[in-house]
Amino acid sequence: MATRIPQEFIDEVTSKTNIVDVISKYVQLKESGKNLFGLCPFHEERTPSFSVAEDKQIFHCFSCGRGGNVYKFIMEMENKTFPEAVIEVAQMGNISVPDQYENQSTQYENSDSRTLLKMYSDAAKLYSHILTKTENGTAALKYLNGRDLGDDLIQTFDIGYAPNNNNLLLQFFKDRDISEDVLRKSGLFAENQEGELFDRFRDRVMIPITDESGNIIAFSGRILNKEASTAKYMNSPETPIFNKSKTLFNLNNAKKEIREKGNVILFEGFMDVISAYKAGVTNGVASMGTSLTDQQLYTLSRLTDKINVCYDGDDPGVEATYRALTQLTDERFTYGVISIPDKKDPDEYIRSEGAQRFQNLTNNGVQTPISFILNYFKRNYNLNNEHDQLEFLNQSLHEIVKLQSPVEVDMYVGRVADxxxxxxxxxxxxxxxxxxxxxxxQPANNYKHVQQKALEQVTSSVRPKYDRLEKSERYLLYWAINFPEVRINLKGDGFKFVHQDYQRIFEKLLSYVEQEEIDDEINISDFMNVLDNNDKNLLAELEMMNMPDEYSDQEIDDYMTNIKNSGLETQLKEINQQLKKAALVGDSKLQMDLLKQLVDVRRTLSN
Structure with missing residues (x-):
């Protein structure tokens, strides 16, 4: 059993970690004022509302309300427990993790999703062992080596082999007491007409598909026997942990390079991605056999604003490239095309021309979409025929008219004229x-677009409104958190907040300060570790408020007065409501009593 992670190790990881470095692995951040902003990874948005405060080591989304420190971010982003998040952050920062703590990160909660993640991880290890350590994997290993995939690349992508056996994996998990229900949910098995389960993948090279965090969530199996009547590739079906519309192959490995190079290369197949990776082009991804979905585009938009399409150079590949360009209309991106010469696919080109020439092609051979499209149109027409000339002109002009740059327009008009x-x-x-x-x-066609833009502008500017009482509570709690003398005065006065959310954080603050023996300013990021998720969100929201550097004593007194008087103001409202009811029923005695109470409360308020 794993040892509980001690506070000393958590403190070490916290002190050696910059939240900006961690979040930048998931979100493209840009400076704006004293903080950094990007598109929130927890919900879709067009206008960046996700903020990171490097000085406080916290994040907060002004739109969805999520907030916290670096551990909270990893917990929500990767569905991890707090101990797992500490280990993850430590490993990101190359901080040595003792074995007795590292084991903590492998403990799965009793949930189907965590069980499935563990199953896929174990299945990948089994397939890898069969490929590299057994005679059953010899033919598959020979095939991979024949495609210049050596041991390092096989290990990097966790490639394995599923032998031609109906129940090898099934028995493997039955021996581990995995329930029939979970086996059916996993997508690792199919069933025959009698309803009996059998291994879905057989006699296939197994390529694991991971989520953005690197967890294996599915497989793509490539058939070894080209003569077989079955499909060349077989992918896992969708499961509770695998949604093909959200998943991009190799995104976990490619994220860092995508951010650093400022672009992502979209390949047609998984093997193209792996071959490109082998050639040193490591910012490539592939979709799950379909065009990019809104969810996949949103994921990429957090990392880059440039997508380069690199499909096969043969006729089907050119057709696929054209279809992709017609579908890639998201205005958050600019697009490019990397055309493979001689009708080759990326893997063939790398093997025949070498890694260096492929790198040069991806770095220096990027065409604009309009350049590729004009070439595509030219392929389909005989420009010595007048009818074809007019068709070519019509299609070309409908593309050129979309361009915004006068220089581009002039350049491509000249090209068509030539x-x-x-x-x-x-x-x-x-x-x-x-x-x-x-x-x-245009007016009719553009109406919906204009309406959507107007809606986004309105919704993005909406901010919660607080009454005088809650504003006073928020500002007072902010100063109490950041200035020890304010919280000491509130504690000595026996002060209480009206709203329970603020009172609860205040009580946690006093307890934290006493337990940690803190006499000065507290570390906001560390304080968050003792709060639950909702309180972390609220604290992050408070800390992201636009506040001055210093407070005044009069300001603090006014806040306290507003909060203390709120109870009296509530009494006034209740007495006035009771007066109306007493007048309706004609109860003069009750009216006199209530009026006396009303005078007393007003006198107290005025004092």
Whole structure:
């Protein structure tokens, strides 16, 4: 059984960790004022509302309300417990973790999702062992080596082999007492007509698919026998832990390079990603056999604003590239195309031309989408035929008209004019006519877009409004947290907040200060470790308020007065309501009693 992680180790990890370094692995952060902002990783948004305060080592989303320290971020981002998050953060910072603490991170809670994660991890280890350590894996290992995938790359991607055996994996998990219900949910097994389970993957090279955090959540199995009638690739079905519309292959490995290079390369297949990685191009990902979804685009938008498409160079690959470009219309990104020469796929090009030439191609051979599209149109038409010329012109102008830069427009108008052997003036006249036509249609077509933009602007500016009482509580609690003399005065006065959320944090603050024997300012990030999730969110919100550096004694007195008087103001409202009821029933005696109470409360308030 793992040893409880001591506070001394947590303190060491905290002192050696910068929250910006950790969050930057997941979110593209940009400085704005004294804090850093980016798109929130916990919900979809267009306008960055996720803020990181480096000086306080905390984060807060002004939109969804999540907030906390570096451990809270990892806990929510990767669905980990607090001890697991401490270990994760330590490993990110290359901080040595004693074995007795590291084992803590492998303890799974009793939930289906954690059981499935453990099953996929164990299955990957089994497949890897079969590939590299047994005779059953010899043919698969020979196939991989024949594609220049050596031991290091096989280990990096946890590649394995599922032998041609109906119940090897099934028996493996039955021996571990995994229930029938979980086995069916896992996606690792199929069932026959009698309802009996059998291994879904057989005689296939197994490529694990991981989530953004590196947890194995699915497999892609490649058939070894090309002559077989079955599909070349088989992917896991969707399960409680695998949603193909949210998943990008290799994102966990590629995140760092995507941020550093400022772009992501979208490949067509998993083996292309692996081959590119082997060639030193490590910012590549692949989708799950479909075009990029909104969820996948949002995930990428937190890391970069540039997507380069690198599909196969043969005819189907060119068609797939064109389809991808027509679907990639998200305005958060700019797009490029990396065309593989000689109708080769990336893997073939790397093996024939070498890693260095492939790196040069990905770095220096990026086409603009319009350049690729004009070439694509040209492939489909005979420009010596007048009918084809006009069709080519019509399609080309509908792409050029979308361009915003006058220089780009002039450049591509000149290119089309050269292709058709006509003057640029005549092309420009056609382009002007198209613009006028589109301008007439634009109001109707653009209405929905304008409405959406207006809605986003309104919703992004909405901020919660607090009455005088709650404003006083929020500001007073902020000063009590950050200035010891304020909290000492409140404690000595026996002060209590009206709202329980603020009172609870205040009580936790006093307990934390006493237990840690703190006489000066507290460490906000460390204080968060003693709060529950909701209180962490609230504390982060308070700490992100735009407050001055110092307070005044009069300000503190006013806040305390407002809070203390709130009870009297509530009494006034209640007495006035009772007076109305007494008047309705004609109870003059009760009215006199209530009026006397009303005078007494007002006198107390005025004093």
């Amino acid at each position: 292709e058709m052997q006509v003057s640029k003036d005549s092309i420009n006249k056609e382009l002007d006519a198209l613009r006028r036509q589109m301008a007439i249609q």
